[in-house]
Amino acid sequence: MDITINILLTIATAATPLLIAAIGELVVERSGVLNLGVEGMMIMGAVGGFGASYLTGSPWIGLLAAIAMGAVFSLLFAVMTLSLATNQVATGLSLTLLGLGLSGMMGTSFVGQPGERLPNLDIPGLTSIPVVGRLLFGQDPIFYISIALTAAVMWFLFKTRTGLTLRSIGDSHTSAHALGIQVIRYRYLAVIFGGACAGLAGGHLSLVYTPQWVENMTAGRGWIALALVVFASWRPWRVLAGAYIFGAVWIGQLHAQAFGIPVPSQFLSSLPYLATVVVLVLISRNKRLTMMNTPASLGQPFVPDR
Amino acid sequence: MSANQDGTNLLEVRGLTKIFGTLTACDHIDLDIAKGEIHALLGENGAGKSTLVKMLFGSLEPNSGEIFWNGQAVRISSPGAAKKLGIGMVFQHFSLFEALTAAENIALSLDDGSPISSIAAKARALSYSYGLPLDPESLVGDLSVGERQRIEIIRCLLQTPQLIILDEPTSVLTPQEADKLFETLERLRSEGKSILYISHRLEEVKRICDRATVLRHGKVVGHCNPREETASSLARMMVGNEVQAVVRAPVEGIDKAQPLLEIRNLTRKPATPFSIPLKGISLNVRAGEVIGIAGVAGNGQGEFFESVSGEVLQQDAASVRIRGKDAGGLTITGRRLLGAAFVPEERLGHGAAPRMKLSENLLLSRHATDGKAFVGAGGMVKSAAIYTAAQRIIVAMDVRKSAPDPEAAALSGGNLQKFIVGRELDRRPSVMVVNQPTWGVDAGAAAHIRQALIELSRSGSAVLVISQDLDELFEISDAIAVMHNGELSKPLPIAEATFEKVGLLMGGAEPGHAEHTLETA
Numbered sequence: 026m027d028i029t030i031n032i033l034l035t036i037a038t039a040a041t042p043l044l045i046a047a048i049g050e051l052v053v054e055r056s057g058v059l060n061l062g063v064e065g066m067m068i069m070g071a072v073g074g075f076g077a078s079y080l081t082g083s084p085w086i087g088l089l090a091a092i093a094m095g096a097v098f099s100l101l102f103a104v105m106t107l108s109l110a111t112n113q114v115a116t117g118l119s120l121t122l123l124g125l126g127l128s129g130m131m132g133t134s135f136v137g138q139p140g141e142r143l144p145n146l147d148i149p150g151l152t153s154i155p156v157v158g159r160l161l162f163g164q165d166p167i168f169y170i171s172i173a174l175t176a177a178v179m180w181f182l183f184k185t186r187t188g189l190t191l192r193s194i195g196d197s198h199t200s201a202h203a204l205g206i207q208v209i210r211y212r213y214l215a216v217i218f219g220g221a222c223a224g225l226a227g228g229h230l231s232l233v234y235t236p237q238w239v240e241n242m243t244a245g246r247g248w249i250a251l252a253l254v255v256f257a258s259w260r261p262w263r264v265l266a267g268a269y270i271f272g273a274v275w276i277g278q279l280h281a282q283a284f285g286i287p288v289p290s291q292f293l294s295s296l297p298y299l300a301t302v303v304v305l306v307l308i309s310r311n312k313r314l315t316m317m318n319t320p321a322s323l324g325q326p327f328v329p330d331r
Numbered sequence: 332m333s334a335n336q337d338g339t340n341l342l343e344v345r346g347l348t349k350i351f352g353t354l355t356a357c358d359h360i361d362l363d364i365a366k367g368e369i370h371a372l373l374g375e376n377g378a379g380k381s382t383l384v385k386m387l388f389g390s391l392e393p394n395s396g397e398i399f400w401n402g403q404a405v406r407i408s409s410p411g412a413a414k415k416l417g418i419g420m421v422f423q424h425f426s427l428f429e430a431l432t433a434a435e436n437i438a439l440s441l442d443d444g445s446p447i448s449s450i451a452a453k454a455r456a457l458s459y460s461y462g463l464p465l466d467p468e469s470l471v472g473d474l475s476v477g478e479r480q481r482i483e484i485i486r487c488l489l490q491t492p493q494l495i496i497l498d499e500p501t502s503v504l505t506p507q508e509a510d511k512l513f514e515t516l517e518r519l520r521s522e523g524k525s526i527l528y529i530s531h532r533l534e535e536v537k538r539i540c541d542r543a544t545v546l547r548h549g550k551v552v553g554h555c556n557p558r559e560e561t562a563s564s565l566a567r568m569m570v571g572n573e574v575q576a577v578v579r580a581p582v583e584g585i586d587k588a589q590p591l592l593e594i595r596n597l598t599r600k601p602a603t604p605f606s607i608p609l610k611g612i613s614l615n616v617r618a619g620e621v622i623g624i625a626g627v628a629g630n631g632q633g634e635f636f637e638s639v640s641g642e643v644l645q646q647d648a649a650s651v652r653i654r655g656k657d658a659g660g661l662t663i664t665g666r667r668l669l670g671a672a673f674v675p676e677e678r679l680g681h682g683a684a685p686r687m688k689l690s691e692n693l694l695l696s697r698h699a700t701d702g703k704a705f706v707g708a709g710g711m712v713k714s715a716a717i718y719t720a721a722q723r724i725i726v727a728m729d730v731r732k733s734a735p736d737p738e739a740a741a742l743s744g745g746n747l748q749k750f751i752v753g754r755e756l757d758r759r760p761s762v763m764v765v766n767q768p769t770w771g772v773d774a775g776a777a778a779h780i781r782q783a784l785i786e787l788s789r790s791g792s793a794v795l796v797i798s799q800d801l802d803e804l805f806e807i808s809d810a811i812a813v814m815h816n817g818e819l820s821k822p823l824p825i826a827e828a829t830f831e832k833v834g835l836l837m838g839g840a841e842p843g844h845a846e847h848t849l850e851t852a
Contacts, residue, residue, distance in 0.1 A: 186444060189431070193439050196428040203390060203426040204440045205410030316603060317430045317470070 030159060032276060037160075037168055038234055040272030042067070042226040044171045046250035047257070047264045048178050049222020054254055055182060056215035057195040059324040061117025062102050064247025065124020066220050070095040070227025072128040075135055075238040084141040084232050088167075088225070091232070095224015096217050098124060103216040107209050110326040121247070129240045140236035143167065165233045167225065174222070179261040191215065195320030198327045208327055223247065249298075256305035258315045267305050274300040339402070341366045341494055341525045342387070347396030349382050356382040358549040359396070364494065369516060369526045371536040371557060374546035375569055375773045377743070380529050383546070384496050387527075388420045389413040411442075419492030421483045421500060427471045434467035437486045450489075458485050461515050476503040476628050484515070495519065496527045501535060502799065503628050506834035513539050531569065533562040547571055570774050577781045577806050580789060582619050585809065590615040591793035592671070592762045593652040597645065599638055607631035609638065612819045614812060616762070616793040621785060622822055623808030624797040627837050631817040632797045633676065636766040639795075640673040641666045653762055664699045672760035674752055676767045676797075678744060682751045685740035689732075690714070690721040692739055693754055700758060720757065728753035729779060745776035752780050756787055763787055766797045781807045801833060815839045 046063055053060050073094030078087025102120050105111045145165050146152065152163040182188040191211055194201045198208045230242055249271065257263035275297040282290050309315050344362040348355065357379045364370045374380045385391040387398070389407040398405055400416050407413050413420070427436050434451035441450065451467035458465035463481045471479060480500065487495055497516075501509040516526055516539060530536055536543060536557045543557045545568045553568050560568075592615070599609040609631055616622050626632055637643045639651055645659035652658060653669040663673065675681045683692045694705055694717050704720070707713050721736060728749040732742055739747055748769070755763060768784065769777035785807055788794040797814075798804050804811050810822035813836035820836050 186438065189435055189447075190439060193428045193431060193435075196430045197426075200426040200428055201439075203410060203422060205389070205414065206439070312603075317472075319430075321430065 030156065032280070033160060034164065036269065036272045036276045037164060038272075039275055040268040041165075041168050041171045042229045042234065042246055043250050043253060043271060044265055044268035045167070045174060045229065046223045046226035046247060047253040047268060048171075048175055048261060049219040049226075050250055051254045051257075051259055051261060051264055052178060052182075052191070052222075053215050053219035054323055055195045055259060055320055056191050056212050057198055057320050057322040057325070057327075058106065058212050058216055059113045059117065060099070060102055060106075060120070060216060060219055061114060061251065062099070062120025062124065062247075063219075063223050063251050064243055064245065065121035066095045066098050066223035067124075067227035067230075067247045067250075068128040068241070068243045069098045069124045070224030071231040071242055072132045072135070072227075072238060073224065074228030075140055075231035075236075076131065078141050078232060079135060079138055079238075082141065084143045084236075087141070087232050088143065088228050091224045091228025092221045093224070095227065096221040099216050099220020099223070102220070103213050106326065107212050107216070110328050113324050113326065125241065132238045132240060135238035136240070138238065140231065140238070142236035143232050165229075167229045167233055170225070175261050175265050182261070192320075195322060198322045198325070202327070202329050208329070212327075223250075226250070253301070253305075256302060256309070258305075258309045259318045259320065263305065263308060266308075267301050270304050271297045271301045339366060340364060340399075341401060343399040343402075344383075344387070345397045345399070347383065347386060347398065348394050349379075349386060349391060350394050355549050357386070357393075360546070360549075360551055362544055362551070364525050364527060365542075366493075366525055367520055367523045368541040369520055369528055369539055371540035371543035372527060372529045372546065373531065373533075373536060373543050373565065373569055375531060376745075377773065378546040378569070379549040380546055381498065382549075384420070384498060384527065384529060387413070388418060388496060414440075414442075414490055414492075417491075417493040418496065419487035419490050419494070420496040420498070421480070421487055422498055427479055427482060429470075429472035431471060432467065433465060433469055433471060433474070433482050436471055436482055437467070437489060440486050441489060453489060454485050457488060461485075461488070461518065462511065463515065475630075477505070477508045480504070480512075484512075488519075492524070494525045494527065496529070498529045499531075500528075501530070501532060505627055505837040506801070506830050507838055509535065533557075533565045536565070537562065545569055566774070575775075575778050575782075577778055577785065579785050579807060579809075582789070582809060585617055585620050588617040588619050589655075590617045591654050592616040592639075592764070592795060593655075594639065595650050595652065596647075597635075597638055597650045599634060599643070599645075602634070602643075607634055607817045609634055610817045612817075614795075614819060614822070616795050618761070618791050618793055619788055620809040621788045621794040621796060621807050623804035623811045624795065624814055624819070625801060625804050625811055625833050625837060626797075626799070626814035628799050630814050632766065632799075632814055634817070635814065635819075636673075636675065636764065636797060639764055640675070667697075667700050669762075670760055671762040671764065672755035672758055674755055674763075674765040674768065676770065678747050678751060679740060683739040683747060686738055688736045688738055689725070689742075689750055690717045690736050692750075693717055693721050693724070696754060697758065724750060724753040724757050727757070728783070745772040748772050749776055749780060752783065756783055759787075759790075760792060762793050762795075764795045764797075767800075768796060768798065769800065769803060770798075777803070801830060804833075805830075813837055 046067055050063055070091040074087040074091030077090030078084045102116055105116045106113045143165055145163055148162050152158050182192060190206055194206060194208050194211050202208050227243060231238055253264055253267040257267050278293040278296045282293055340363045342364040344360055347357055347360040349357040360383055372380050386393045389409045389412050398407060405416060434447050434454060437454050438447050438450045454465060454467050463484060465481050465485055500512060519526060528540055540557050543555050544551060545553045547569060594612055594614045597609055597612040601608045607630060638645060641661055641663040645651060648657040648659035650659045653666055653671050656669055658666050658669055679685045684695060694712065698705055705713055705717050730746050730750045732746060768780050784794050808825055810824050811828050811833055812822040813820045813833055815837060816839060823832060
């Protein structure tokens, strides 16, 4: 029983950063902007979070620093693509490359230093309930943030007027502009929100998952988050499902490799990607629904004529 | 009926000017709109009508000039500011969101925070009271163009504007839908609202408008009462000179002529959830005739053109036959080699590569059919021969341009269209298929293109023209078929065709055809 709970807990820890980064990117893409810089913003969040926590001794300050770092870094992308209307794909890619390089440089003095881990939730009486206690009341704080964030984004996008406006901009920025909606302002806010989420996801890596700084520690998670958004056809609960499927298969194959199952390890390592793609493709078979949820103006630069 | 002439103008425009680079789109425009009148803004494509109304609606900033609203000088800096003043707009190219419902679309343009459900109820009530029934829960992507326009109108009315701007509202409607729209406009006028009605259709302007302002090349060339003018005197004001009438000689013995383009039970599944399936289309186009396909935009004309031209291949090779050979499995080049030529709807990016020279565009579409003339040994391009051919087309079609061999994007829409049509005509194709031959083309160039198509057919080719412009089809066709919801009606010989008959078919009513009557219910 204990092993099962431990596995479930590690799955949640593996899925949380993917979920947070993907939910942020989902909001960005729903506004019609394609930010391929998730990996770069994530790693900046990781180094910023670790640095602040190492220098101040408080992982909570580290958490805030991670969010701020991601947001500020995404602002660079926003200025380039929204105000200067540069190509979003190229700008996003360069943001990733810049983030990886810059974080490595900033983090040289942190390598090998011990980090502070964000404490797990511990509610006397509840956390000690057998089986479900630790699953429900004993995880790290970012886990709870990630679940609340997903619910909040779902509510925001589909139940509020502002969310409707954001989706309309993603559907057709020219129509939105003709109605007098401030397309660029909405997109700025969406991009910064996405950056903050990516930063938080990076902070999770360096403050919870492995509380230390290692160069390149995001290890492609930003790209997985990007792929999750597309395969989840831009719907929040599917992103959640995708992140957890990925996390589960990933943890599963690690255990399988540890047990020495006679299957090539390369195959096992590719399983999480395969499983996630297969499941999400299966649930997005409804073409019409996919079409309705795909932001039609995704990736197109918007220059209002004045 | 007539305008309220108590001397107060709702809107006055003085010296409004808009300059794009070297082009003065609007040059010191003066315009007065009285309360309770329908005011027409007339002009050719490119005369500056759209630029002017975009400035009135705040989407464009004027370079100079003043706007007075109820006698007060105002600056309209954004569409939001225009709405606040009481200016509403129904756009020519709809400003709707396809993936959202009608009610959500309406909610987006209202600033109050009322919930969608109450907006939906209000929209439903208002739409029925004006006789424009609307289901607020329906997804815009599923609606016909006429229904989409209803959403735009209802959305505009819910903001209780005093001035409503309608940009070419009937260009996408069947004649019957247009009648319905005119009733609504007359009712709005009787409620004291003012309407700025933009059109280049003279008959409807004569019918419903109280006054007209005519624009040409960005300048006001006259104010008039359209009811006292004739269609041809209005046209003269718009164009600046007489437009040559198109001549169509009657053809004889067409029944015995050989069909050069045969379409047999052409069926296609929808490529995307919002596109139209083609349902068993059959049509013969014989040597020597022009067949027109009418229909409201978005009823499958684009899908039909793609299938006939070979942009999309058919499963059944016999569903498209060119000069007696099965062509359903052939690509565009294959079909061209059988003697067919195609002119797509979209000029830039489809009919021509925008950043390439005219001569290069000529090579791109004809390297296979004219391989011997344009391509030499070892695949070397014969630039001189291509240049000569391009110049021949330019002279034949009277293409006006600024350089000897300019980039396609440097030409105006009308001149580029003349070149693209001329490029195909120059081959003397035995089958010619054209989609929207004169969309956005000025009257002079349009007449030239139409005459050229008629002459091609009279020299023994089969010509198929898809168009939304009924006047055009009646001018050039020997028979008109109507496309509705992916189905094609039998061609009506031009002697039997009337606007009313064709209009009913465009609306989906086919007498004696049970399925259709069910659908319209």
